[in-house]
Amino acid sequence: MTKFTNISLRLKRTAELYPFKRAVVYPDGRDKNGRVLYSQITLSQLDALSDSLAFGLESIGIIRGTRTIIMITPGMEFFITMFAMFKVGAVPVVVDPGMGIDRMLQCLEQGRPKAFIGIERAHLLRTLKPKYFKTVKHWVTVGKRWFWGGHTLDQLMVPNREDFPKAHTTWDETATIVFTTGSTGPAKGVVYTHGNFDAQIRQIQDHFQIEPDEIDLPTFPLFAMFDPVLGMTAVIPDMDPTKPARVNPVKIIEAIENHGVTNMFASPALLNRVGKYGKENKIKLPSLRRVISAGAPVSPANIEQFSTMLAEGTQIHTPYGATEAVPIISIGSHEIISETKRLSEQGFGMCIGRPIENTAIKLLKISDDPITQMNDTLVVSENQVGEITVQADLVTKQYFNNRESDLLAKILDGDGTVWHRMGDLGWQDSKGRIWFCGRKNHRVTTGKETLFPIPVEAIFNNHEKVFRSALTGVGPKTNQIPVVFIEPNTKIGNKRAFIQALLTLAKSNPLTAGIEHIFIEQDFPVDIRHNSKIFREKLAIKAKKLLKL
Numbered sequence: 171m172t173k174f175t176n177i178s179l180r181l182k183r184t185a186e187l188y189p190f191k192r193a194v195v196y197p198d199g200r201d202k203n204g205r206v207l208y209s210q211i212t213l214s215q216l217d218a219l220s221d222s223l224a225f226g227l228e229s230i231g232i233i234r235g236t237r238t239i240i241m242i243t244p245g246m247e248f249f250i251t252m253f254a255m256f257k258v259g260a261v262p263v264v265v266d267p268g269m270g271i272d273r274m275l276q277c278l279e280q281g282r283p284k285a286f287i288g289i290e291r292a293h294l295l296r297t298l299k300p301k302y303f304k305t306v307k308h309w310v311t312v313g314k315r316w317f318w319g320g321h322t323l324d325q326l327m328v329p330n331r332e333d334f335p336k337a338h339t340t341w342d343e344t345a346t347i348v349f350t351t352g353s354t355g356p357a358k359g360v361v362y363t364h365g366n367f368d369a370q371i372r373q374i375q376d377h378f379q380i381e382p383d384e385i386d387l388p389t390f391p392l393f394a395m396f397d398p399v400l401g402m403t404a405v406i407p408d409m410d411p412t413k414p415a416r417v418n419p420v421k422i423i424e425a426i427e428n429h430g431v432t433n434m435f436a437s438p439a440l441l442n443r444v445g446k447y448g449k450e451n452k453i454k455l456p457s458l459r460r461v462i463s464a465g466a467p468v469s470p471a472n473i474e475q476f477s478t479m480l481a482e483g484t485q486i487h488t489p490y491g492a493t494e495a496v497p498i499i500s501i502g503s504h505e506i507i508s509e510t511k512r513l514s515e516q517g518f519g520m521c522i523g524r525p526i527e528n529t530a531i532k533l534l535k536i537s538d539d540p541i542t543q544m545n546d547t548l549v550v551s552e553n554q555v556g557e558i559t560v561q562a563d564l565v566t567k568q569y570f571n572n573r574e575s576d577l578l579a580k581i582l583d584g585d586g587t588v589w590h591r592m593g594d595l596g597w598q599d600s601k602g603r604i605w606f607c608g609r610k611n612h613r614v615t616t617g618k619e620t621l622f623p624i625p626v627e628a629i630f631n632n633h634e635k636v637f638r639s640a641l642t643g644v645g646p647k648t649n650q651i652p653v654v655f656i657e658p659n660t661k662i663g664n665k666r667a668f669i670q671a672l673l674t675l676a677k678s679n680p681l682t683a684g685i686e687h688i689f690i691e692q693d694f695p696v697d698i699r700h701n702s703k704i705f706r707e708k709l710a711i712k713a714k715k716l717l718k719l
Contacts (some may be wrong), residue, residue, distance in 0.1 A: 171342045175364040180371065180399035181217055182333075189214035193398045195429065196245045196410040206408070206428065211246055216253065216398055219327070221386055223254035224334040226326025232285045232308055234259030234337045237347065239278055239306070241265075241288035244391040244406045247312050247323060251287055252395055259337025260285070262346045263359075264392065266412070271295070275302040277349040277357050278330055279572065284308065293318050331407070341365035347570050348392070350493045351697055359570030360493045369563035370496070375400055377500060377526045378433075378460060378487065385457075386433040386569040387425055389414060390465075405429045415439035415701035419447035423455070430457040437465040438472055439701040441486075445476030455479045463484045463498070465519045465662065465701030467606060467624060469631070469638075470511035473503045490522040490606065494579070495565040495590050498529045510603075514630055517625040517681045519596065519605035529562040532589070533598060536610065540577040545591055553599070555607055555622060558592040565590045595622060612706050614643035614652045616684060621652055629682045633675060635660055635668065641695060642710040644719055652684060653713040655691040665690055689716055 193216040198209040211219065213330040214503050232238060238255060240262045242248045255262050265274050265282040275295075284309035286296065293311055296303045321691045339345070349357050374380065374396065388394035391411050397404035408421045414437045422444050425431065425479025428621075436444065441463045448455070451488025458480055463473075468488045476486060485504055489497035501510070510521035525531045533556030534541070534548045534672045541548065552558035559581065567588045569575045581589040608623030623641045630639040637659035643650030654676075662668045669688050676682040691712075697703035 173343045173365075175368050175374050176256055176259075176339045177345065177364065177367045177371070178220070178253050179338055180212070180368075181220070181253055184399060184401045185213040185217040188401060192694050194246055194249050194405045195403060195405045197425075199404065207423065211249075213398060213401075216249055219250045220257060221332075221334040221586065222327045222330055223250055223323070224257040225328040225330055226321075227254055228262065228268075228430035230308055230310075230321060230326065230330070232258065232260050232310075232331065234339070235344075236260040236285050236308075237263050237281055237283045238287055238308075239263050239265070239281065239283045241286075241292035242312050243289060244394065244411060248391070248399065249404070251312075251323070253398075256339075256345065257336045258333050259339050259343075261344050263349075264346060266351050273357060275299055277359065278302055281347055281349070281359055283507055286310065287312065287323070289313055290316065293320075302328045314660070337686045339364045340418045341368075348493055358572055359568050361568050361570050362566055366564055366566055370397060371399055373527055373529075373564055375564075377412065377489075377497070378462070380433070384432045384459070385429050386435070387422070387429075387431045387436050388397050389417070389440055390435055390437065402433065403429070404697050405431060414703065415443060415696070417443055419444040420485070423448065423453060425459065426455050431455075432681070432704035433462070434458060434460075435462045435464075437702050437711075438463055438468045439466075439696070441468065441476050442472050445472065445479065448479040449475050454481075456481050458484055460484060462489060463487070464489050464491065466697075466712070467681050470506055470514060473506055477503060477507070488522065488605075489526070492592055495560050495562070495592070497522050497526055498560050498562060498565075499531070501603070514703060515628055517628050517679065518605045519622070519624050519628075519676050522541060522596070522604050522606045524602050524604070527562075529560060530659055531598075531604065532559045532561075533557065533596065533604075534559050534591070536595065536613070539612070541581045542577075544581045544583045550597075553597055555597045557610055558590050558594045558596050558604065558606075560592060561587055561589045608641075609706075614641060614650050616643075617649040617654060619684065621681075621684075626652075626654070626682055626685070629675065629679050630654060630672060631655060633672060635662065636672075638694065638704070639685070640691075640704045640706050640709055641714055642706045644710060644713045651717065651719075653687045653689065653710075654682075654685055654715070655689050655694070655709050655713070657691055657694050662690065687713070687717065689713065 192210050193213045195210045199207045265277045279302040286306045287310040290313045312323045315322045346362045347359045382401045384402040386397050394404045409417045473486050485502040489500040491497045499522050533550045579591050593610050596604045611624045626641045627639040637657045640655045672688050675686045695705040695708045
């Protein structure tokens, strides 16, 4: 018997349990005194409105299996549209607009969409760049339709008191395609099945112990989609989701206080900005039961800073994962601050915790080549650095129309299960904790030794005037010159003396003793989605020029 699985079934259940609970709250301007005005819909309203839209989508040919570009800003329409899509069994194609127009268009074209649902600006873009949308047959505008034809979302909201007959999607059937930002390589379309979503929701709810009365502040829009099925109210923050590092801390704190937010997701960059403001202004946020920070390594200093605003028992969780598999490993701030922080500062790597629930982890010998079959000879010995490889129900099994990436990232086991190579390096301690050492393609091989970014950078980050550092390599792959870039946290008067002090620091530790080239970089290039991952590839190009190689 085929297993019927669909995320919209969970929305129906939560709507029946808590019909009048707010599902989505959205900032909708301010009154004359500057107070925020909010729009909101309940769980029962979200369920009914997405049913209405599902009837409308089906009527114009957006049906089960229809790949559909979704370009909608966070808000009511986003939630209604996504759940309507799941109900008809259509496949949303989601691309982060912050990756830049050219790369975004390439991803959209790669997704081979048949339909397009977007705001007015998105439709204007597609009329200016029609060659990327040749496969699209159905157009829907969220807002006012101008000269480009098609339908509007409002026209498709069919008044109906009946439940939409949900598509009987299967466990392995494609639910959505989410494109990576390409911060660690070319952007790839990750295929999520309905089974992946179901497992992901269960893992999040069980591990973080999400309660029915919770209110979430999801500062990363795509994560907000899970809130209604988890029974949480999603309070959409007043911010540009593509620029979390520039968020206004006052608006984030305002939202938490206005709604009694209990759960908050924040990238390390947003955590740092809000935490700095909160600590300086002695702000307390007693309603928060947990804070979740991910997207890049979260420094212990960043955690300690934000923790000044939290109640004594509240932890900052730093779950580890990637678009292809998240969350798979996690650790809380209490353990970080009391135990692993000291070791991280000594160059042991960043402790990311233990595998969550039934997630299986293997550390494989470092290789840049495809691995076709999983076997025990690939696994590294105890305490040795290897590539983090994961298997669980929430782990995606393939990329969309990208055989090359499948070969490099996916490994078949003897029983037919799929392991995903994270492309990250780490080691496991005697307590079962994984220590992250950096990206596989960021390791630097000098001919004498292999240097891993996170342990090396930790030594420099101990300097009081260093905000963050970045290791990169220049030259042939097996005989690279290690170079470290430093982003200071204050204005440096005598740069030569500062660099000399850092070189002396490097010589004092065996991890960094071989580093002879250090450069100051005022603003590191970082990823678009979380503003936290450092583009070491760009720094490597700059290092080559500076060394005149």
